[in-house]
Structures are given as structure tokens and as C-alpha cells.
Amino acid sequence: MSDSPATAVQFLDARGERVSSAASERFSEYADEVTVELLQSFYRDMLVTRRFDEAAAALQRQGQLALWVPSVGQEGGQVGAARATKRQDWIFPAYRELVMARVRGVDPLQLIDMLRGNTHGTWDWQSTHFHQYTLVIGAQSLHGTGFAMGLALDGKASTGNRETDAAVLTCFGDGATSEGATSEAFVFATSYQAPVVFFCQNNGWAISVPTSTQTRTPLAVRAAGFGLDSVRIDGNDAIAGYAVTRALLDKARVGDGPGFIESMTYRIGAHTSSDDPTKYRSSDEVDEWGARDPITRVRLRLEAESVDDEFFADVDAEAADTAADLRARISQRPLPTAESMFAHVYSEPHPVMAAESEWLRQYEANLAGES
Amino acid sequence: MSDSPATAVQFLDARGERVSSAASERFSEYADEVTVELLQSFYRDMLVTRRFDEAAAALQRQGQLALWVPSVGQEGGQVGAARATKRQDWIFPAYRELVMARVRGVDPLQLIDMLRGNTHGTWDWQSTHFHQYTLVIGAQSLHGTGFAMGLALDGKASTGNRETDAAVLTCFGDGATSEGATSEAFVFATSYQAPVVFFCQNNGWAISVPTSTQTRTPLAVRAAGFGLDSVRIDGNDAIAGYAVTRALLDKARVGDGPGFIESMTYRIGAHTSSDDPTKYRSSDEVDEWGARDPITRVRLRLEAESVDDEFFADVDAEAADTAADLRARISQRPLPTAESMFAHVYSEPHPVMAAESEWLRQYEANLAGES
Amino acid sequence: MSTQQLPAQLPIAKAINAGLRAAMADDDKVLLMGEDIGTLGGVFTVTAGLEAEFGERRVFDTPLSEDGIIGSAIGLAMAGFRPVCEIQFDGFIFPGFDQITSQLAKQTNRHVGSMAMPVVIRVPYGGGIGAIEHHQESPEAYFAHTPGLRIVSPSTAHDAYWMIQEAIASNDPVMFFEPKRRYWQKGPVDPSNSGLPLHAARVVREGTQGTLVGHGAMVGVMLQAAELAAADDVSLEVIDLRSISPIDFAPIISSVEKTGRLVVVQEAPSFVSVGSEIAAQVSERAFYSLQAPVIRVGGFDVPFPPAKLEGLHVPDADRVLDAVERSLGY
Amino acid sequence: MSTQQLPAQLPIAKAINAGLRAAMADDDKVLLMGEDIGTLGGVFTVTAGLEAEFGERRVFDTPLSEDGIIGSAIGLAMAGFRPVCEIQFDGFIFPGFDQITSQLAKQTNRHVGSMAMPVVIRVPYGGGIGAIEHHQESPEAYFAHTPGLRIVSPSTAHDAYWMIQEAIASNDPVMFFEPKRRYWQKGPVDPSNSGLPLHAARVVREGTQGTLVGHGAMVGVMLQAAELAAADDVSLEVIDLRSISPIDFAPIISSVEKTGRLVVVQEAPSFVSVGSEIAAQVSERAFYSLQAPVIRVGGFDVPFPPAKLEGLHVPDADRVLDAVERSLGY
Numbered sequence A, B: 001m002s003d004s005p006a007t008a009v010q011f012l013d014a015r016g017e018r019v020s021s022a023a024s025e026r027f028s029e030y031a032d033e034v035t036v037e038l039l040q041s042f043y044r045d046m047l048v049t050r051r052f053d054e055a056a057a058a059l060q061r062q063g064q065l066a067l068w069v070p071s072v073g074q075e076g077g078q079v080g081a082a083r084a085t086k087r088q089d090w091i092f093p094a095y096r097e098l099v100m101a102r103v104r105g106v107d108p109l110q111l112i113d114m115l116r117g118n119t120h121g122t123w124d125w126q127s128t129h130f131h132q133y134t135l136v137i138g139a140q141s142l143h144g145t146g147f148a149m150g151l152a153l154d155g156k157a158s159t160g161n162r163e164t165d166a167a168v169l170t171c172f173g174d175g176a177t178s179e180g181a182t183s184e185a186f187v188f189a190t191s192y193q194a195p196v197v198f199f200c201q202n203n204g205w206a207i208s209v210p211t212s213t214q215t216r217t218p219l220a221v222r223a224a225g226f227g228l229d230s231v232r233i234d235g236n237d238a239i240a241g242y243a244v245t246r247a248l249l250d251k252a253r254v255g256d257g258p259g260f261i262e263s264m265t266y267r268i269g270a271h272t273s274s275d276d277p278t279k280y281r282s283s284d285e286v287d288e289w290g291a292r293d294p295i296t297r298v299r300l301r302l303e304a305e306s307v308d309d310e311f312f313a314d315v316d317a318e319a320a321d322t323a324a325d326l327r328a329r330i331s332q333r334p335l336p337t338a339e340s341m342f343a344h345v346y347s348e349p350h351p352v353m354a355a356e357s358e359w360l361r362q363y364e365a366n367l368a369g370e371s
Numbered sequence C, D: 001m002s003t004q005q006l007p008a009q010l011p012i013a014k015a016i017n018a019g020l021r022a023a024m025a026d027d028d029k030v031l032l033m034g035e036d037i038g039t040l041g042g043v044f045t046v047t048a049g050l051e052a053e054f055g056e057r058r059v060f061d062t063p064l065s066e067d068g069i070i071g072s073a074i075g076l077a078m079a080g081f082r083p084v085c086e087i088q089f090d091g092f093i094f095p096g097f098d099q100i101t102s103q104l105a106k107q108t109n110r111h112v113g114s115m116a117m118p119v120v121i122r123v124p125y126g127g128g129i130g131a132i133e134h135h136q137e138s139p140e141a142y143f144a145h146t147p148g149l150r151i152v153s154p155s156t157a158h159d160a161y162w163m164i165q166e167a168i169a170s171n172d173p174v175m176f177f178e179p180k181r182r183y184w185q186k187g188p189v190d191p192s193n194s195g196l197p198l199h200a201a202r203v204v205r206e207g208t209q210g211t212l213v214g215h216g217a218m219v220g221v222m223l224q225a226a227e228l229a230a231a232d233d234v235s236l237e238v239i240d241l242r243s244i245s246p247i248d249f250a251p252i253i254s255s256v257e258k259t260g261r262l263v264v265v266q267e268a269p270s271f272v273s274v275g276s277e278i279a280a281q282v283s284e285r286a287f288y289s290l291q292a293p294v295i296r297v298g299g300f301d302v303p304f305p306p307a308k309l310e311g312l313h314v315p316d317a318d319r320v321l322d323a324v325e326r327s328l329g330y
Ligand SMILES: Cc1ncc(C[n+]2csc(CCOP(=O)(O)OP(=O)(O)O)c2C)c(N)n1
Pocket: A096, A135, A136, A137, A172, A173, A174, A175, A176, A177, A201, A203, A205, A206, A207, A267, A271, C035, C064, C066, C088, C092, C095
């Protein structure tokens, strides 16, 4: 650890100024990779996702979605971390990693399918290297660790080649750190020196429960105790997200040990569309964090770098298009068939599946015949 | 933390010399409580237990016990920690806390009952304040924590009164720290500032698996990351066990927060009577630790303090008596009745228990009638 | 027990809330704990207002760990408390499975009766609310197979109010399964008379030609089926199990002795389920009375499907009637 | 598959060892992981010698966490491996229950078939070895109720050798229950012919007056009972289930059609168990053939008792014969 793991690394402050500190020094080489062009891509990912997010929330209110899980306010750390992954890397998300999904090329309508109740989540994890959402808090932390162990066993990681070795980025929230599975993932990751970096979005809340109920020490300090290379970042600073994730992934991929990032951010919206956060938190707190918006600061930086209006207009247009596309396509998503309930429970033939799907087929046919 | 939690506190070295260091300073006030008389009691507890332990192991080899779980080599930390508990305190053991059981007044024959297959462990936990053994690794860590939360809720702890407030000492091994439950206990203990001290006997091995597979950092460092007041001790030094446990219990009992002790010791014997440790570890390692025996060093200290031979002879006699008592009583332990299978599954009447126990009664009667 | 002023009709969620309030007022050893149950009042508002009323000492949010919740509740029970734990959704009980199965269920037996385990675990369960994965399961079979646990599930506001209090009063661990899709179904509550003991089944509709038995949200489905059957002049008896472990077989056997036919209805997958047990025992105990085999209607033996398919997966009145027809066909 | 030189008679533990060796030699994606399985070779020596033979990369000790073992095995399977996990004893599987139930069993379905889950979980199970608490349970019902898992249990060395290989070759998760008290029971192994497919039941003794069905260590008990019955001129058919999920009902139904009577034998508590399912289905599918109700012989519905009582708890030939007598009494 370059410094106490509790000191947050920041490269871009809320006013869009480039900053540095003793804590950030270790990562400045990686921060320097963030060209204006790369920063523009961050901006685009964040803004388009924000507009998509807002559109989806609106569609949920109109009854088009069973549930919506917003990521508003958390785009900064997410875009930095996701853009820090190399093509060969893999992401194991929790369920609030909307920007990361975009960065890895997931069709957002497939995310929508899940929240509409059509599927349990069916994007192409093999080509996107972006795994399904995991809804049982903490469970994916072990999957990501085992997967990383597998990469190393396979010679796809830990060979010492920083360009071609692969690594895993595993995401979860502050609340998830209380589940035994998450601690167990730390144990396995360190025991096998697996090429994995844990990306914990500490957004202050686990539904209505503040982070202070889950921990009395910074989560980065807890993770460091397990022997993870542990860093706290300003989670609303995309550059910090990028630089620190890149550094820790590069270290992990070559076999030099797993890492942990505590990304200090805030959930500006509700936990999900089912939640009413006014019941448990103050609007002051929300406002305070609103002033630290991750998108605004990148925009200020880009403006300071004299990026022209055309770029911003183009991003706005893409955002509008993406939202429009969502509205246009949402009601045309393919519905699941009855048969699909039975078809994939097992990879190989199973007599109960055959019998039950046949029974349902005939039952449905009879019902249709009767009416 | 007075010092890095990874520096082991020691007050009595392997040659029986009183020592101190920067790490031990914080606890010297408590170490000073260890009068020659108290040290004599440590010696007695350890030696009598060692002889009992050896006698039980021999009886197991003769087929009198299904299993034996030795604690040879680990008596130092155990006696110190157990003698550090106040009358109102509670111990939640794992299954290797033979000295602690003695200190809390458990009838050792009741421990034997369990290992003989007569019971699942039935000593009087209410009067001894020594809970049953828990065989599912790590599970008791949460029970001890919840119990400590209860003491505080009940006004039996955390009132600020160091004399009367109660606290909990919860034991487990190095291997147990990998189970999610143990980490969860750390989370709950710190979240509620429960009056509990975790006593981890790091004896180098979890059956055949070395501690290095469970952790790459000292376990005391891991626990400190959770916000536990965390101290590593020479686990073969009864005085360190006493002083540090007493300090942390006193802190925890008044509501100043939970603690963690990593007691560095060694399992001189097999994991249990079913185990053959020569398959996985060197005799050199065993010899090395044999030279750090916890009983020898207290004896050397007592001799240096001019304790007379009469005392040692008396302890030897008690040890011999205890072992003889075990041999005499072991085959006369009451056998469990068929009825006892059903009688305590529920506290309140249950139709299935009534029916099945009646069925078995009649079935047995018929069998007896037939033959 | 203290009597509260209750409105004439209460939704089930509010009836549980009222029952919890009554139990807490009666015995200050009763604690409520779980995720989001304090300030928020639970994601289904079942504990709404109770933190404000009884304070954070007795109603508290826990860290996000079901194993931690159950494990520390066991410790609290050892210390003399009566913790009532909320598990936020059915599908999230499994991280706590070890503490329930190997510890909670076994403590009293392990201690040869010297340690009571008055822990209640409240679990909103079942489908029908259009939720995403893990939010619509019916895991009661796992617990029914575990000796040492008691398992109940109310289907009316009256039972919800009383059964939660009886569960809390029990010195044994009780799993309290709340049919979440019925939370807003209203019904009368008689605060002066519980009616039946906790583990009694109840005949909720009398009939002569066949018997339907089930619990929780399925009681409404069975009643609807019986109503439809009546329109076709088929008279069905409907039994609400109320208790899943132990099962009160006497009224089921009597009913089958009268009707000769039994259909068991449940949401859970059928294979190795509570329905299997009922079918097995009734087949044995009413061997000479059954004019047709016991027929089970359950969820399919698949993971709960995406919401758009739940209408097919969870039994409805039509599926029940189809089974009745098959039974009558023997 | 590669052929090893095998002695004429092998104990079951060594047959599994040989099966593991064969699977590892055939496919270098096969990994063995668990507590104490490497240098020590497992507490029952089932993996003895395999670390030395295949190296620490493919046979490795894990940290002490069943949840960690199963959870990381899922990740390894996602990465293309075929992990074979050992759970040291039956009673220690529960800390891994969430990963098995909510993750392992559901991944393939969740991924609409785009993700296979070739994970094997080996579990030494059952009583009869005089062990202390948690070391003698029969938890198969919990897993049988979980869609997405396959469950098998061999009762002979031959089956042990073959079924472990077939389990490893399966693209679905397989729980492999090893009847630990039979580990040292010897039998022949034919390394050139597996005999039956993984999920087929086997008639191990033919008979005409009644059928016994069970699995694992109970197969020996049933055979003993059949032998004793034969001495009394009662002819019993004995069926070894071999597969617990799915259950191969065809030979059971045929047998009952012939004998008219069925006794189901298992070690696990009866309530909501695999035996309940068999009784329920046979009662339905052989309704007109059964001359007596299906009778279940199982462990009592209590936590496994202290070793000195296990002889009463676990069914023996006498208990089976008592049930046969009751069945014949109808
Ligand atoms: C095992 C489990 N328990 C409970 C839940 C219900 N639940 C869903 S999200 C959530 C809070 C998660 O908080 P955190 O990990 O901080 O992530 P965030 O939602 O803030 O991104 C809870 C309790 C769950 N999904 N899984």
C-alpha cells in the first residue's frame, strides 16, 4: 500500500480540477494515460447511461418494467474501472453496474429483459466478458475468485505478461461486505494469489441501512487486513477509478496478488424503484453528494481542455437516441415460452423435465381447446 | 492497538524468564497481577489437564472412546485466558479447550460422555458459564457475539462497571477464520460494540492444512482490519494469555469495544485420535515447539521463585488422581435411553415425537418378547 | 395478552404488525431484528412503526448477513431473549441455512432440554408479485425435513395476527412463512379469541366429493377452485394446513375418509416436498378410503421462472380443477 | 477412458480413488479440491496419492470454508474446469448451502443453457461409524428438492468406480453421496463395462412377495433383510436406487406391479424426504397394483442421536422386516 488504505485517491475534484496527493502518487502513471480522448469516452459512457437510466426509471413508473435499479451518481468509479479492464479481462457485476455493462458491450435491452421479467438475465457473457448480475448479495465474489483461479491454472493469467495476462474485476456494494461469502472470497483470493480485483462501491447505503452498521473501519482497511492490496478512491472521480483499477489489475494479472478498491460514492436515487429513500435519509445528504456529481466534473474538465460544443451535442444526441431506442423497443421484447422453463434446467436430458414440459404442453392445448 | 497487532506479546519466555517489550507494555499492569500463587494455579490447571489428556488418549486407543481431541501444547494460552475471565463472564469454546473447561468447573467426565458417544455434550452451561463444544467450525463465533449483545441489552454488560459487567470469550482455531461465520461475527461484534473477545488459537494447522493456506497476513492483522482491538500473543505463555485477555475483556465488558487475540501456539499431538500427523508435517517442527512447552516454562519460573517440591508433588498427585478417576469412572457412564432421542428435540409437546417414541417402545418390547 | 384497538378489517401485513406489537408489549424479551426492519419498517412495511414505538434497543437493523442474523439470534436466545428475525425474501434465507439446520434446530436437543430456543424466523415467501429472481420462492420443504423446527404459515389476517404471537410464545424455533402476495388481502381479526392452536389445520370449506389441502397463498386458490367446482355441482372440501411441521393429519384423514379423494396444492416444486409427505402419509393412513390416488399440484421441478411465466408455474384454480377432474376420473 | 490395472476386489473408497484417477487422466480439466484432500489424501483416504500423481495444481487443499469451496468451484467451472469438491462430512455441507441451492443449481438455467456447470460435490454420508455429532447425517433430501442438481449414491465398488466418472463427465452439477460406513466393503470392479447409465436403478435381488427400495448403505441392510425373509419363505425383491434425483421409477413400478407391496428404506428422517417422494409417486402410479400402502422405514424425525443410540436410529434388517410384516398384514 502506497499510503493508508483509508485515504481516498483523487485525480479530478468536484470542480473538474486535476489534483494529486501522497495517496495518489502510486497511480499517477496510470492517471496520465487518461488523454482528453479517453476522458471524452468516459463522458460519453456516463452521460448516455445516465439518460438511459432515467428513461428506464420512467418506463418503470409507466408499468413497463417490474423493477428498476438506478446507478445515478455512481457512474464515475464505474466508468473508470470498466475502461481500465483490458479486452481479455472479465467483470463479475453485482446488479448496479450499468455503465460497466455498456463499456463491455452488453445490449442494454437484454438488461431490460431481466428487469421486465422476461429472463433471469441473458446477455452474452462469453463475448462481452461481463457476467450476469448476481442478486444474492455477495455470492459473485466467490465466483469471480474461482474464475480468476481458473485463469491462472489455465495459463491465461499469472504468467508475468502484463499485456496478455487476464484478470477479473468483481463488484459488490458496501452492504455485501457483511456477507460471509465476501470475506471468504478475500480468503481464497489471497490464499491462491488469484488475479482478481474487488471493486466495492461504497454508496453509503444498503437499502435503508447506512454503511456505519456494516463497518466501523473503512472497508479498505478491512480488506487490507486480509492481505489484499487495498485502496480507497473518490468513487465519483472517473480518473481515479481508471488509474487505480488499472494499477491493481495489472498487478493481479501478472500474479503479484489480488486487490481491493473501495470506491466512495453515493446512490443519488432510490435503492430500486420499489424504495422510498425519503423514509431514511435527509435531502441535505443527497444535495451534498449531488454537488459532487461524477459527470459534471468530467464535463468541466473537458471544457477546460477546450473540447468543442460539437462533441457535447453529439453525446447528447447519442443519449437521446439510446433512450428513444429503449422506449421504442421495450414493448417488443420477445416473451419467454412455457417450454423455456424446462429446457435449460439441466444441460443434459432429464426425465422430469421431459415429462413436465410435455404435461404442460398438453394441458395448455386442452385449455386452449376448451375455450 | 498499542503496537502492531502482529508483534506477539510475551511475558514469560521458554526458559521461564520474565520478559517485556514495547508490545507487552500495554498489558504489564495485568501481568503484574500474576502472583506466584496465581502462577501455581496455572501450573496446576495445565499439568492436571495434560495428564487427563494423556489418559484419555490412552483410553481411546483401548476402545473406550470413539474419539479423542488432545490439547497438548496449547495449555498456556488457554489457562491464562480462562483464568482471566471473571465469574460473571462466559466462554464459548470450539472443541479443544480442555483447560478452559477445567477452569470453569466442568466435570471432565461429561466431556468424556460426548466423546464416548453417550451424549452430544451435556455439561451444565448455566452454572459453569462454559458453553457446549461446537463442532461445526466457526458457528459458535456468532453465538458468542449474539450472547454478548444480549448481555449488553440486559444491562449485564456495557454499563461501565468493570467489576460487575460481564463479557464473553469466544474460542476458535486458525482454520475457523476462513469460515464466513467467523468474519460475520467480527462484523456483528464491531457493529454493536458487543462485549466479546475472540480467542483464536493459531496452532499452525487445521488438520493437515497449514495456517498459510488460510491467511497470508497475521490473523491479528486481519481482525484489526474489522476494527477489533487485536493482539497477538505467545500462546505458550500463560501470563501473556492472562494479561491480554484480562485487558481486552475489561475493555469489552464496559462497552469500549470487542477484542481479538491471536494466540500463537502449536498442536503437539494429532488433530484427533483419528489423525496421523506424520503424513503432513515434520518431526523437526514438532520438536521445535516441544522446546517451547507452556508447562515447562511455568515450572521453571516457579522453581526460580523457590516454590517448594511439596507443591509440585501435590500437583502430580492431583493429576494422577484425576487420571485414575477417569479410568475408574469411564466405563460406568450412564448410557442414553432410547426415549432420550425424542424427549428434547422440542421444548414443547410434539405429536411426531410422541408417536415415534411410542412406536419404538412397542417395537423394542416386541423384539424383546420374540427373543 | 394486551388488547389493541384493531379496525374491523385488516390486511395480513398489518395483522402481523399488530401481532408483533402485542407480543412486544407483553414481553420485553421480544426483540425484532433484520435487514431494513427499523427505520424503514421492512421492505413490506410489516414492522412499520415498531422501532419508533419500542426503540432501537428492541427493534434493530442488522448488518447484511442472514447467517449473522440467525447466528446472533441464537446467542440472544441463549441469553434469554426471544428474537424475531426477518429474512427479507424467501430466496435469501440460504446463507443462513447452516445456522438454522445445524444450530438453531439442534440446540435444545443437544442440551438435553436445558436450553430453549424461542427464535422466530419470519420469511415473506412465494410468487405472484412479478418479482425478479430469488424473490418468489417457497422453501418450506427444506425446513420441514429438519427435526427441531416448527413451521407455520397463515392465510388470513386473523391467523396472521394470532399465529405470530403464538410463534413468539413458543419455546421452540418457529419458521413463520408469510404469503407475501396476500399481504394486502384484508380480513377480520378477532383480538379476543385465537380460535385454533398454532399447529392445527382448519377446514375452511366443507364438501363431500373431494378434498383440497394446502397452505399460505394456495388457500385462496383452493377456495376459488372449490367455488368454480360448486358451479359444476362438484362439492369440494378445503383444508388450510396452517402448520407445515408438524402437520395436523387428523382433519385431513377424516376428510379423505368422507370424500375418498385428495388433491394437495402447493407452490413449491413437487419433488421431495411437503406435498410428497402429505401424499405419502395419507396414502398410508387412508389406504382403504382413497378411491383415487392422492394427486399433487405444485410448482414444476424447475427454478422459479421469470415473472412473465409465473402464472404458468404457480398453481391456479384451473390447475387445481384439472387435478380434481383426474381424481374424479378414477 | 483410460484403463487402470485394478485388483480383483476393491473397497469402495479405493474404487472411488481409482475412478477419480481415471477421470483425471482422461481430462486435464478435472480438478480435485477440498479440505485435507491433498497431502493427507482426505480423512477417509479417498484422494490418497492423487496429489502426488497429478500435482498440486490439479489436486489442492482449500481454506476451511465449504461456501468458499463451492463458490470458487462455480467460478472454476465458468472458466472451463470440472471441479470435484470434497465436503469432509455430511454435516458440514450446510455452510455451502446457499452456493449450491441459489448458484450451482441455477446457473445453467439462469444462462438459458449457455453455461454448463460440471461440478461434482462428493459427500461421505450416513451413520454407523460411531462418530460424534454432524458426522453421520443423510442430507440428500435437501438437494433432491432443488431443481438443477443431480444426485447419486453408489452402493458397490463397481458402481463407485463408474458413477464417479460418469458424474464428472456430466455437464450438470452432481452431488455424489458416498456411504461412508461401506468405504471398506470390497467388491469386484469391471473396468471395461460400466453396466448401467448413471441415473438407472438396479434390481439387485429378485423376489415376488414384496419390494424393498433404498440407496447407499441401506442396500446392504435390505439385502440382509431379504436373506432373512427368504429363510422364512418370504421372497423379496431389492432395488438399489443408485440415483436419487432423478429417480428411475420404471423398475420400481414394474416391481410393485409384480409384488404388490413396497417398503422404502432410508437413513434420513422420514418427514419430507426422498422416501416420501417414492411413497407418493408409487402410490399414485401403481394405485391399482398396491395391495398394501407403501411403508417407509427411515431414521426417526430427530437430530441424529449420540453414537450409542445409532443402532436404534438407523434402520437395520429387523426394522425392515417389521415393515415387511406390516405390509404383508394388509
Ligand atoms: C443474501 C441477500 N440478502 C438480502 C438481499 C436483499 N437486498 C438486495 S440489495 C440489498 C442491499 C445491498 O446493499 P449494497 O451491497 O451496499 O449494494 P447497493 O444496493 O447499495 O448497491 C439487500 C439487503 C439480497 N439481495 N441478498
